[in-house]
Amino acid sequence: MKLIVAEHAGGKLTKATLEMVAAAQNAGGEGPVTLLVLGQNVAAVANEAAQYAEQVLVGDSAALAAYNPEVWAAAAAQIAQEGEASLVLIGGSRSGREYAPRVAVKLDAPYLEDATSLSVNGSTVQAQRYTYLARVTETVEASAPTVTVTVKPGSFAPAAPAAAAGEQYDVELELPAARTQVTGRSVEKTSRVALTEADVIVTGGRGVGSPDNFATYVEGLADRIGAGVGATRAVVDAGWRPYAEQVGQTGKTVQPKAYIALGVSGAVQHLSGMGKSKFIVAINKDAEAPIFKVADYGIVGDVNQIVPALIEAAKK
Amino acid sequence: MNILTLVRQVPDAEARVKVSGSAVDLEGATLVIDGMDEYGVEEALRLREGGANVESITALAIGPKRNEDALRTALAMGVDRAIHVETDEKLDAVALSRVVAQIAQAENATLILVGGQEADWDSQALGAATAERLGWPQLTWTNELKVEGDTISGRHDVDDGNESFSAPLPAVVTTQQGLNEPRYPTLPNIMKAKRKELRKDSLDTYGAANTVRVVNAEIQTRARMNRVIDGKDPQAAAEQLLDLLRNEAKVLA
Ligand SMILES: Cc1cc2nc3c(=O)[nH]c(=O)nc-3n(C[C@H](O)[C@H](O)[C@H](O)COP(=O)(O)OP(=O)(O)OC[C@H]3O[C@@H](n4cnc5c(N)ncnc54)[C@H](O)[C@@H]3O)c2cc1C
Ligand SMILES: Cc1cc2nc3c(=O)[nH]c(=O)nc-3n(C[C@H](O)[C@H](O)[C@H](O)COP(=O)(O)OP(=O)(O)OC[C@H]3O[C@@H](n4cnc5c(N)ncnc54)[C@H](O)[C@@H]3O)c2cc1C
Numbered sequence: 189m190k191l192i193v194a195e196h197a198g199g200k201l202t203k204a205t206l207e208m209v210a211a212a213q214n215a216g217g218e219g220p221v222t223l224l225v226l227g228q229n230v231a232a233v234a235n236e237a238a239q240y241a242e243q244v245l246v247g248d249s250a251a252l253a254a255y256n257p258e259v260w261a262a263a264a265a266q267i268a269q270e271g272e273a274s275l276v277l278i279g280g281s282r283s284g285r286e287y288a289p290r291v292a293v294k295l296d297a298p299y300l301e302d303a304t305s306l307s308v309n310g311s312t313v314q315a316q317r318y319t320y321l322a323r324v325t326e327t328v329e330a331s332a333p334t335v336t337v338t339v340k341p342g343s344f345a346p347a348a349p350a351a352a353a354g355e356q357y358d359v360e361l362e363l364p365a366a367r368t369q370v371t372g373r374s375v376e377k378t379s380r381v382a383l384t385e386a387d388v389i390v391t392g393g394r395g396v397g398s399p400d401n402f403a404t405y406v407e408g409l410a411d412r413i414g415a416g417v418g419a420t421r422a423v424v425d426a427g428w429r430p431y432a433e434q435v436g437q438t439g440k441t442v443q444p445k446a447y448i449a450l451g452v453s454g455a456v457q458h459l460s461g462m463g464k465s466k467f468i469v470a471i472n473k474d475a476e477a478p479i480f481k482v483a484d485y486g487i488v489g490d491v492n493q494i495v496p497a498l499i500e501a502a503k504k
Numbered sequence: 505m506n507i508l509t510l511v512r513q514v515p516d517a518e519a520r521v522k523v524s525g526s527a528v529d530l531e532g533a534t535l536v537i538d539g540m541d542e543y544g545v546e547e548a549l550r551l552r553e554g555g556a557n558v559e560s561i562t563a564l565a566i567g568p569k570r571n572e573d574a575l576r577t578a579l580a581m582g583v584d585r586a587i588h589v590e591t592d593e594k595l596d597a598v599a600l601s602r603v604v605a606q607i608a609q610a611e612n613a614t615l616i617l618v619g620g621q622e623a624d625w626d627s628q629a630l631g632a633a634t635a636e637r638l639g640w641p642q643l644t645w646t647n648e649l650k651v652e653g654d655t656i657s658g659r660h661d662v663d664d665g666n667e668s669f670s671a672p673l674p675a676v677v678t679t680q681q682g683l684n685e686p687r688y689p690t691l692p693n694i695m696k697a698k699r700k701e702l703r704k705d706s707l708d709t710y711g712a713a714n715t716v717r718v719v720n721a722e723i724q725t726r727a728r729m730n731r732v733i734d735g736k737d738p739q740a741a742a743e744q745l746l747d748l749l750r751n752e753a754k755v756l757a
Contacts, residue, residue, distance in 0.1 A: 493735070
């Protein structure tokens with residue numbers, strides 16, 4: 189089988205999961221596309237999963253109430269072994285890339301990380317991935333009975349529901365006790381469209397000037413044009429914005445139709461997270477700012493003057 | 505506590521990357537110790553300076569000769585000794601973790617610090633793979649770390665925010681920007697570092713075989729239009745930009 193560990197949030201499969209389903213369906217290779225749903229009280233998620241996969245395996249237990257890398261790795265590896273999976277697909281989220289290597293070691297399987305393409309030819313699996321801060325695209329391959337892969341979000345068009353619902357099976361899992369205790373959690377919620385799913389993103393950098401300006405200009409423009417809000421690391425580190433909004437090497441990778449950068453210098457670590465956007469727009473008072481090198485459209489000017497004019501003009 | 509801190513020598517983030525044939529070519533690139541690994545070296549030193557019971561701090565590199573420079577940097581920053589498993593073979597994370605795990609056991613390490621993401625291969629896998637081989641817990645993307653007795657605690661980034669954690673040692677911790685400000689090696693320490701032990705090991709001893717082949721590499725360039733509007737008249741500039749986004753790019757309604 190081609191095993192996919194489903195990612196879900198708020199009782200729904202994530203878009204990244206549907207992307208993995210599409211990746212598995214189109215990769216070639218043998219066996220049914222199988223979604224493994226892990227969690228507690230996940231019947232609704234399992235039903236949704238059955239619309240997309242030929243088989244759904246459901247691990248529903250109190251031990252799976254909260255994500256833990258060792259627990260998730262044990263569950264995924266056990267199912268991959270019992271089902272003789274040729275492919276194990278795991279989301280290229282922070283948590284997915286955290287437990288996937290453990291699965292690979294447990295299965296003694298090669299690990300292809302953060303794949304943006306996937307094809308299976310016999311027992312050889314080939315994938316592409318970005319390296320060198322997303323400046324280089326490498327093609328990597330591995331040959332083995334089982335290959336573990338994490339799939340980069342946003343790289344595949346999400347799968348559509350199938351005509352017939354897949355079969356659901358409950359699975360018995362042997363899980364280790366979680367050794368890491370979570371003693372506090374700060375979750376950053378936004379009422380706007382999720383960054384990785386937004387068609388248009390407005391991002392603010394240090395050049396925006398202050399948290400208040402960020403709200404007025406960046407959020408103001410985003411709300412006017414129905415965009416998601418992003419931030420540079422400089423702004424996140426300064427405490428102006430939550431980490432969930434950070435775009436770049438150590439934040440999110442995004443690929444919207446339009447990426448509008450306000451007061452952002454365009455450091456390589458930032459570019460690595462947004463350089464694949466379809467159109468890039470920069471507003472910066474420094475004509476020499478590196479962001480202009482990657483921009484399709486730019487305005488050399490002060491965000492304090494340009495952005496209010498943009499918000500005004502966008503009303504028309 | 506014995507700390508193992510992993511380091512690599514990589515192209516500087518600003519360095520231009522070249523591809524020759526089907527592989528990345530580092531000829532002429534400025535090479536530096538991986539920034540993410542530097543946070544690990546610094547954290548090990550700070551744990552000792554902060555009074556944690558640290559018996560030894562060993563820097564470990566696995567890879568080609570250039571990694572010696574990363575080890576020298578770590579020694580000059582203040583680690584006690586270094587181990588270099590020298591090989592020109594490009595090993596994937598699953599293979600590398602075999603070597604790291606064996607060395608961790610031989611060195612009686614109880615804490616392994618690894619950079620959260622490699623500056624060149626962008627991989628985040630080595631820490632987790634090593635933790636699995638050793639049967640240890642792991643904490644990734646850590647930006648705060650404390651050791652008390654046999655327990656580590658701190659804060660790290662997760663998918664949708666951050667978490668405070670506590671976990672038993674031994675453990676693997678991956679490091680990132682924000683954990684600390686790495687020190688610059690001083691001249692006396694650079695001199696002193698020359699006399700510190702840098703052990704060379706052969707890869708053969710560790711039985712690690714590569715499982716992932718790189719079959720091609722390409723530079724991604726995307727032609728950008730670079731249409732820059734002068735913002736002296738903000739209103740005119742704003743209207744022109746909106747017009748381009750609506751009618752040329754067709755990305756706004
Ligand atoms: C290991 C590592 C990982 C990193 N990861 C990330 C990451 O994931 N994401 C990220 O973003 N960064 C990351 N960084 C940081 C990155 O190197 C830059 O420091 C950061 O992106 C800069 O943010 P900025 O553009 O907001 O600020 P600055 O570089 O300070 O740029 C501000 C810009 O605003 C312009 N400006 C100032 N005033 C105005 C005005 N009134 N009107 C118009 N323009 C104005 C300036 O000309 C300047 O270009 C990382 C760094 C390291 C070392
Ligand atoms: C941030 C960035 C990174 C890039 N990385 C690479 C790369 O690794 N390999 C590659 O072949 N092409 C890279 N490019 C594309 C490259 O700059 C040129 O578009 C392309 O190579 C054509 O060269 P040129 O002589 O026309 O431009 P050049 O005049 O050589 O470059 C244009 C500008 O891009 C910037 N730049 C170029 N390379 C880098 C770099 N590695 N890091 C940071 N800034 C850079 C410089 O500020 C330079 O002024 C990068 C572009 C940018 C903006």
